[in-house]
Amino acid sequence: MLFMVGIERPQDNNTAWGIIVPMFEAFGYGCVSAADEQNEVLYRAKEVILLMAEEIMADGHMLSMLDTGFVDYRTQYPEFTEWLAIEVPVEGLKGKQKRVNITLSEPLLARVDAYVGFHHEFKDRSDFLAKAADRYMQAK
CATH class of the missing domain: 3.30.160 (Double Stranded RNA Binding Domain)
Structure with a gap:
């Protein structure tokens, strides 16, 4: 930046x-x-x-x-x-990581995992969800 x-x-x-x-x-x-x-x-x-x-x-x-x-x-x-x-x-820079417990439907979780599996810019499911949340909030 x-x-x-x-x-x-x-x-x-x-x-x-x-x-x-x-x-x-x-x-x-x-x-x-x-x-x-x-x-x-x-x-x-x-x-x-x-x-x-x-x-x-x-x-x-x-x-x-x-x-x-x-x-x-x-x-x-x-x-x-x-x-x-x-x-x-x-x-x-990354802030201190904090574990959270969320509930997702099995089909949505399967879609997230499949998406992460094909898009290697995400380290894992948590990385994807964090970046998706951040992107959503930036758009608002």
Whole structure:
């Protein structure tokens, strides 16, 4: 997923490089970090994005809602003079797994199992049901 990251240059040798990811503010979260050296900026930006994405998932938000693509934040954050578009694979983040007990009819369960058997993008029945539920909720 693409994230726009603002970079604030240090004012002197005693301050750090500032990092902001404004995309998270739409959910009521602030996402900032800092790096002591310029060569750490990209690493610190990716690190804070992954940490915040995990927090958003834990609070029940869908990561797909973050996918806004390119947004120009320069006028909103003039102190951040440089902007990077960073691709961070947040889609691979998984929340803590929790076992649930559901009831399905035998014919439906057989159809699900047959579908999963022919579609190898699903690891198993649970993976299919989780992705189907997520896709359904995203459409609403």
